[in-house]
Amino acid sequence: MATRIDVMSMRQQFRIALLLLCTGAATGCGGDELFSPTAANNRFEWGLPTGFPVPVVPDDNPMTTAKVELGRHLFYDRRLSSNETQSCASCHQQSRAFSDGRVVGVGSTGETHPRNSMSLANVGYASVLNWANPNLSKLEQQALIPMFGEHPVELGMSGKEELLLARLREDTVYRRLFPNAFPGAPAPVSVANVTKALAAFQRALISGNSPYDRYKFRNERSAMSASALRGEALFFSEETECFHCHAGITFSASTKYVGKAFVEQEFFNNGLYNLGGTGAYPAENVGLKEFTGRATDMGAHKAPTLRNIAATAPYMHDGSISTLEEVLDHYARGGRFIASGPHAGDGAASPFKNGFVKGFTMSPQDKTDLLAFLRSLTDSTFLTDARLANPWRTP
Numbered sequence: 001m002a003t004r005i006d007v008m009s010m011r012q013q014f015r016i017a018l019l020l021l022c023t024g025a026a027t028g029c030g031g032d033e034l035f036s037p038t039a040a041n042n043r044f045e046w047g048l049p050t051g052f053p054v055p056v057v058p059d060d061n062p063m064t065t066a067k068v069e070l071g072r073h074l075f076y077d078r079r080l081s082s083n084e085t086q087s088c089a090s091c092h093q094q095s096r097a098f099s100d101g102r103v104v105g106v107g108s109t110g111e112t113h114p115r116n117s118m119s120l121a122n123v124g125y126a127s128v129l130n131w132a133n134p135n136l137s138k139l140e141q142q143a144l145i146p147m148f149g150e151h152p153v154e155l156g157m158s159g160k161e162e163l164l165l166a167r168l169r170e171d172t173v174y175r176r177l178f179p180n181a182f183p184g185a186p187a188p189v190s191v192a193n194v195t196k197a198l199a200a201f202q203r204a205l206i207s208g209n210s211p212y213d214r215y216k217f218r219n220e221r222s223a224m225s226a227s228a229l230r231g232e233a234l235f236f237s238e239e240t241e242c243f244h245c246h247a248g249i250t251f252s253a254s255t256k257y258v259g260k261a262f263v264e265q266e267f268f269n270n271g272l273y274n275l276g277g278t279g280a281y282p283a284e285n286v287g288l289k290e291f292t293g294r295a296t297d298m299g300a301h302k303a304p305t306l307r308n309i310a311a312t313a314p315y316m317h318d319g320s321i322s323t324l325e326e327v328l329d330h331y332a333r334g335g336r337f338i339a340s341g342p343h344a345g346d347g348a349a350s351p352f353k354n355g356f357v358k359g360f361t362m363s364p365q366d367k368t369d370l371l372a373f374l375r376s377l378t379d380s381t382f383l384t385d386a387r388l389a390n391p392w393r394t395p
Contacts, residue, residue: 042064042065042066042180043064043065044063044064044065044067044068044200044204046063046206047206048206048208049206049208049209049213049217050208050213050217050218051208051213051216051217051249052206052208052249053125053249053257053258053259053260054257054258054259055124055125055203055257055258056124056256056257056258057124057203058138058140061140061196061199061200063200063203063204064181064200066177066180066181067181067182067196067197067200067201068197068200068201068203068204069177069180069181069391070174070177070178070180070181070197070200070201071197071198071199071200071201071202071204072201072387072388072391073173073174073177073391073392074088074194074197074198074201075087075088075089075092075198075201075202076088076089076390076391076392077392078090079164079167079168079171080147080155080157080164080194081108081154081155081156081157082108082155082156082157082160082163083108083109083156085108086107086108086154086155088146088155088198089390090108091105091106091117091146091154092117092119092120094383094384094385094388094389095311095383095384096119096311096312096383097119097120097121097207097307097308097311097312097382097383098119098120098121098123098205099116099117099118099119099120099311099312100117101313101314102116102117102314102319103116103314103318103319103320104116104117104318104319105117105152105154107152107153107154107155107156108153108154108155108156109153109156111152111153112152113152113154114152114284114285114318115130115131115285115317115318115319116131116314116315116316116317116318116319118130118131118304119304119305119307119308119312120202120205121205121207121305121307121308121379121382122205122206122207122208122249122250122305122307123139123202123203123205124139124202124203124204124205124206125249125250125255125256125257126250126252126254126255126256126305127254127255127256127263127264127265128254128265128266128267128302129141129142130142130302131285131287131301131302131317132267132285132287132288132290132291132300132301132302132317133291134265134267134288134291135291137265138199139198139199139202139203140195140196140199141195142199143194143195143198143199143202144191144195147164147194148161161191164191164194165189165190165191168189168194169189174189178193181193181197182196204387204388205382205388206382207307207308207379207382208249208379209379209380209381209382210307210308210376210377210378210379211223211224211228211376211378212224212228212232212373212376212377213379215376223376224376225372225376227368227369227372227373228369228372228373228375228376229373230369230372230373231368231369231370231371231372231373231374231376232373232376234366234369234370234373235370235373235374239360239361240331240360240370241356241357241358241360242331244356245266245268245270245303245354245356246303246305246306250305250307251305251306251307251377252302252303252304252305252306253266253268253303254266254267254302254303266302266303267287267288267297267300267301267302268300268301268302268303268354268356268357269287269298269299269300269301269350269352269353269354269357270299270301270316270330270331270335270347270353270354270357271330271334271335271336271347271348271350271353271354271357272299272316272317272318272320272330272335272336272347273299273336273338273343273345273347273350274335274345274346274347274348274349274350274353275342275343275344275345276344276345277345277346277349279295279298279299279350279351279352279353280298280299281298281299282318282342282343285299285301285317285318286298286299287299287300287301287317288300288301295352296352297352298352299350299352300352300354301317302317306374306377307377307379308377308378308379308382308383309324309374309377309378310324310374310375310377310378311378311383315327321336324371324374324375325367325371328362328367328370328371331357331359331360332359332360332361332362333348333359334348334353334357334358334359334360335347335348335349335350335353335357335359336348
C-alpha cells in the first residue's frame with residue numbers, strides 16, 4: 001500500500017500499538033456472501049494453483065471462511081474512512097490487480113502520498129509490505145496504517161476508533177459476520193478483529209491462473225505464444241538479469257511461505273535517480289536509507305511482484321514511469337537519464353545502483369518478446385473473480 005509509518009510521531013506509533021489490543025462489541029445494504037461458512041465447516045480451503053506453496057499464517061489469526069468474508073466486506077466499506085469517501089479498495093482496485101492506476105496514492109482528505117499504491121496480488125507471500133520499510137512484515141500491522149496513520153492521512157480515522165466501531169456495530173450485516181468470524185469472543189467488534197479480518201482477506205488474494213502458469217505448471221502448450229516464450233528466455237537470462245530481483249513464484253525477491261528455509265527482505269536501487277551526480281533520490285523517497293541511515297541504502301526499494309504487471313501502470317515506487325515499454329527502456333539503458341529540472345541526473349552512473357541493473361542491448365524484436373512475456377503474467381480470472389469483488393449491493 002502507498003503508506004509510510006516512518007515519519008509518525010512516537011505518540012502515533014504508541015496509539016497504533018495499543019489498537020492491536022483493543023476490543024469492543026455490529027444500517028447498511030445487505031452483502032453478497034460468497035465465502036459464507038456453515039457451523040460445521042468454517043475451514044478455509046486455499047485451492048492453491050499448481051506450483052504454489054502454502055502462505056505463512058500467524059498462529060493468532062488462523063484462516064477461516066468466515067474471517068475472509070468479513071474481511072472482504074470491510075475491505076470495500078467506505079465507513080472505514082472518517083468522511084466515508086474511501087475504502088481500502090479505493091486505492092486497491094480488483095480490475096487493476098488491487099492497485100489504483102494513479103501515479104501516487106491520494107487519501108480520503110485529498111492528501112497526496114509520496115508513493116505508488118502497490119498491487120496486493122499474492123501479498124500473503126510478501127515478507128515486506130511496503131516500498132522501503134523492513135520493519136513492516138505482518139498484514140495485521142499493515143492494516144492499521146491506512147486507517148490510523150497521520151503522515152500521510154489515508155482513511156483518516158486517527159483518534160476516531162470509537163466512531164469506527166460504532167458504525168460497524170450498527171450494521172445488521174456485521175452483527176452476523178463478526179460473531180461468525182470470531183465465535184465465542186465476548187466483544188467481537190474490535191479494532192484488533194478488524195485488522196485480523198482484513199489481513200485474512202488479503203491473504204486470500206491468490207493470483208496463479210495466467211497464461212504463464214497454465215503453460216509452466218499445467219502443460220497447456222498453447223497458453224503462451226512463441227514471442228512470450230522468447231521473452232521468458234530473455235527475462236531469465238544473465239544478459240538482462242531481470243530474474244535476480246523478480247524471482248520465484250511471485251516474481252519478487254522478498255517472499256515467505258511455509259517450508260521456506262530463508263525469508264528474504266531485499267531492496268534494490270535501480271538507477272531511477274542520481275540527483276546532481278551524488279546518487280541522491282528525492283527527499284521524500286530515499287528508500288531503505290530512511291530506516292538504516294546507511295548511505296549505501298539510498299534509493300533502495302522493494303522489487304514488487306510482476307504478476308498482472310500489465311494491469312498495474314504506472315510503474316516504480318513513485319509512479320514516475322508510465323508504460324511497460326518505458327520500463328524496459330529504463331533497464332536496457334541501465335538507469336534513467338533526466339536532463340534538467342530538480343531531478344536532473346544520470347541514474348546509470350549512480351554510485352548506489354544495484355549491480356544487476358547493468359544495462360543490455362535490446363533489439364525491437366527483443367522488446368516485443370519481453371513485453372509478450374510480461375503480459376503473459378496477467379491472470380484475467382483474478383481480475384474478475386466474484387469471490388474477491390465488492391460484496392455490498394448498490395441501492
